[in-house]
Amino acid sequence: MKIVVAKNIGFCFGVERAIRTVEELLDEGKKVVTDGEIVHNKQVMEKLTKKGLKVSSEMTDGEVFVVRAHGIPKDRLEELKRIFPEVVDLTCPIVSQLFKTAQRYAKERKVIVFGKEDHPEMVALKGYAPAIVTKVPFKLEEKKVVFLSQTTSSLEEYKEFVVTMIRMNEFEEAIFLNTICPVTVNREREVEELSRICELSIVVGGRHSSNTGKLFRIASKHSKTIWIESPDELPADVVKYGTVCVFSGTSTPNSLIENVVRKLKEMEGKRDGTI
Numbered sequence: 715m716k717i718v719v720a721k722n723i724g725f726c727f728g729v730e731r732a733i734r735t736v737e738e739l740l741d742e743g744k745k746v747v748t749d750g751e752i753v754h755n756k757q758v759m760e761k762l763t764k765k766g767l768k769v770s771s772e773m774t775d776g777e778v779f780v781v782r783a784h785g786i787p788k789d790r791l792e793e794l795k796r797i798f799p800e801v802v803d804l805t806c807p808i809v810s811q812l813f814k815t816a817q818r819y820a821k822e823r824k825v826i827v828f829g830k831e832d833h834p835e836m837v838a839l840k841g842y843a844p845a846i847v848t849k850v851p852f853k854l855e856e857k858k859v860v861f862l863s864q865t866t867s868s869l870e871e872y873k874e875f876v877v878t879m880i881r882m883n884e885f886e887e888a889i890f891l892n893t894i895c896p897v898t899v900n901r902e903r904e905v906e907e908l909s910r911i912c913e914l915s916i917v918v919g920g921r922h923s924s925n926t927g928k929l930f931r932i933a934s935k936h937s938k939t940i941w942i943e944s945p946d947e948l949p950a951d952v953v954k955y956g957t958v959c960v961f962s963g964t965s966t967p968n969s970l971i972e973n974v975v976r977k978l979k980e981m982e983g984k985r986d987g988t989i
Contacts, residue, residue, distance in 0.1 A: 787841020829864030
């Protein structure tokens with residue numbers, strides 16, 4: 715079995731910064747609170763909660779409230795600043811730029827965002843601008859629009875959505891902006907290329923991770939593909955494949971990918987009787 719590990723793996727900048735900052739705050743002995751997963755990864759979240767991170771959707775006691783990389787609605791942020799002694803805003807810079815762009819264009823045209831309406835990033839965005847968030851093309855009365863995208867969306871899916879929207883409607887002006895994170899685009903392209911030469915693609919990442927799900931969909935078009943959160947989920951028959959490719963979402967730590975590769979080698983060794 716040949717194991718090919720993608721070059722673009724591990725945490726992205728925004729996730730890495732968020733985790734590092736939370737760990738530093740906890741190491742200082744501060745009571746840290748947030749309203750959801752800092753990162754869509756079960757193992758990482760378990761580690762942080764064991765160190766003292768409190769996750770709650772309700773207002774709760776704490777010294778520091780941490781805004782996740784997905785961002786938070788503007789009015790909610792102001793409310794938290796009145797409640798907590800300290801608020802640390804860890805919104806990813808690329809996500810913050812998306813919010814500012816939506817806010818700016820909303821003054822002159824309808825903002826249409828390609829994304830999941832209930833995703834935290836999209837919930838936060840609508841706190842900055844009156845936008846329509848959807849992945850399903852639709853008819854629209856407005857003649858001037860701007861197209862934006864959730865930062866973790868598939869670039870190809872986003873382009874297809876925009877093309878369909880333009881065909882369905884009679885816009886006078888339609889602006890298309892690529893607001894997808896370059897890191898996720900690079901991973902998308904690498905998965906598109908590598909999965910074509912693999913008999914099995916293994917995508918490692920949290921079940922709630924949008925960018926991991928995107929990679930799974932892309933790889934599935936070209937090879938047998940499985941989506942796992944830990945090495946324990948590797949099926950016994952993985953050793954029957956000649957070439958296995960390993961990919962990861964931006965919320966997956968390098969240590970987890972290394973453990974998956976180690977487990978693959980162990981499984982192959984047992985089959986060959988070498989260990």
